[in-house]
Amino acid sequence: MEIITDISQPLALPRPVVTIGTFDGVHRGHQAILHKMKEIAAGCNGSPVVVTFHPHPRLVLGQHVYLLSTREEKRVAFAESGVAHLIEIPFTREFAKLSAEEFIQLIAQKIRPEVLVIGYDHGFGRDRSGSIEHLFHFGNTLGFKVVQVEELIVDRHHVSSSVIRWLLQEGDAGEAARLLGREYSISGQVIRGNQIGKLIGYPTANLYVDDPDKLIPSMGVYASRVICRGKLYNGMTNIGMRPTINAHKLTIETNIFGFDDDIYYETITVKLVKRIRNEKKFGNLDILKNQLRNDQQTALEILGGSV
Ligand SMILES: Cc1cc2nc3c(=O)[nH]c(=O)nc-3n(C[C@H](O)[C@H](O)[C@H](O)COP(=O)(O)O)c2cc1C
Ligand SMILES: Nc1ncnc2c1ncn2[C@@H]1O[C@H](COP(=O)(O)OP(=O)(O)O)[C@@H](O)[C@H]1O
Structure with a gap:
């Protein structure tokens, strides 16, 4: 393409x-x-x-x-x-x-x-x-x-960019994907976080999104697919403030299933398939870890396949 x-001059x-x-x-x-x-x-x-x-x-x-x-x-x-x-x-x-x-x-x-x-x-x-x-x-x-x-x-929706923006801002990634014809995706570089993910057995690739105008869907946990090093993986993504660890900055982080390698500063694409739940504040990291195990199960039911 x-x-x-x-277009200052006529094109031929x-x-x-x-x-x-x-x-x-x-x-x-x-x-x-x-x-x-x-x-x-x-x-x-x-x-x-x-x-x-x-x-x-x-x-x-x-x-x-x-x-x-x-x-x-x-x-x-x-x-x-x-x-x-x-x-x-x-x-x-x-x-x-x-x-x-x-x-x-x-x-x-x-x-x-x-x-x-x-x-x-x-x-x-x-x-x-x-x-x-x-x-x-x-x-x-x-x-x-x-x-x-x-x-x-x-699905009774007029397909328009503003309807899709609204669906994503409501967290309805599933319906947004139907109107888009593909899942809504966010690409970015993987940056360092607080290193707590690995500690609890669920490392999460934290995304840095370069474009300040890119729409970030509503906070919550989503079943996702991830393009990493040219391959497609299943995963689960949290968009939120992470109240359990008393963080105060919006992060987009993904645990990639069946993957184990350092991908800091590499670019990945996260495709949001369906929202699973709201983000919550848990009493301690063990309870969060149990919840992540359940989230992984739910994500796999949505995405099909195993870890
Ligand atoms: C699928 C998923 C769901 C999550 N849900 C929550 C949540 O409900 N509440 C919360 O405080 N943090 C949640 N987190 C964020 C974890 O607190 C976070 O992954 C952990 O603190 C690791 O952060 P780090 O990558 O900076 O080390 C979730 C993360 C993932 C991947
Ligand atoms: N399955 C995986 N999913 C996501 N990141 C992974 C995975 N396996 C290894 N990693 C690496 O681990 C990092 C996340 O570990 P984590 O302890 O959460 O650190 P950080 O707090 O820096 O994000 C990722 O940025 C990536 O480099």
């Missing part, structure tokens, strides 16, 4: 079939759009092109939001979905001032789309004032076809 971050992409959006999470609704785009591109010997923005427009416009995907995660999701060219427009306050018409003219001049595939609620240009009706109109005058993709509903 080619990544383009400069072969028969571009284009979609435009912020695509936070690259969830099942987004995937339906990407699928349609690829299908159309395959039918006309065209190339699937995604136009997105970085940083996320809401962050630039001062409406803070915790995001489902980092820039890198979004890139990986697009590449895996078969996108040929990814155009990441640097989003600035200046850029946000473009009217709907100016924005679409810019896209038409620099990218020359043959087809524009768009979601059901797409708003573009200043204050998202451009609607799908505008697009059909501009398509006619600027010479591209517009295809709209229907809204996707999964």
Whole structure:
């Protein structure tokens, strides 16, 4: 996948079939759009092109939001979905001032789309004032076809980035995964903790998350899967303050099943499968250790397999 971050000059992409959006999470609704785009591109010997923005427009416009995907995660999701060219427009306050018409003219001049595939609620240009009706109109005058993709509903939820954010902030990792089309994942470097994990027989890899805007789901204990050194393991993850050891900082820590090695400063990815319970304050480390044994059992029932 080619990544383009400069559209000051016209691009010469072969028969571009284009979609435009912020695509936070690259969830099942987004995937339906990407699928349609690829299908159309395959039918006309065209190339699937995604136009997105970085940083996320809401962050630039001062409406803070915790995001489902980092820039890198979004890139990986697009590449895996078969996108040929990814155009990441640097989003600035200046850029946000473009009217709907100016924005679409810019896209038409620099990218020359043959087809524009768009979601059901797409708003573009200043204050998202451009609607799908505008697009059909501009398509006619600027010479591209517009295809709209229907809204996707999964388990009675409208699939949208904000619904998935809400589910994760409620701790419902299972339902979030259904809407995302994959488990919600967090990647980071393994850092040192208080060395209590090994002492009680459950070493935990503590994650340092580099991106301050990455959404951290609600505190609690989760059944998880872990990518470590290129392999997938079962595990259990605690997101919390660890009241039992009187710690005061939010940590994300994972006991990886069937694994025993030093992975300090290595990067791992934790995929949250399902929430097991709330974090609690236990009277002593022995009681916590018993609880961890039960958690491991519960996690294995959810994940299937053995330690
Ligand atoms: C699956 C799991 C569940 C946990 N649940 C709790 C909990 O309910 N309460 C708590 O205080 N700490 C909990 N912890 C955190 C432990 O206190 C922590 O792993 C231990 O203090 C080791 O910390 P260290 O990695 O800094 O050495 C949990 C950890 C894991 C992996
Ligand atoms: N099965 C495992 N799961 C997680 N970490 C493991 C495992 N086996 C070994 N380790 C190593 O042990 C470290 C965690 O041990 P722990 O005593 O909890 O130390 P810390 O307090 O520094 O996290 C991890 O960072 C990793 O390097």
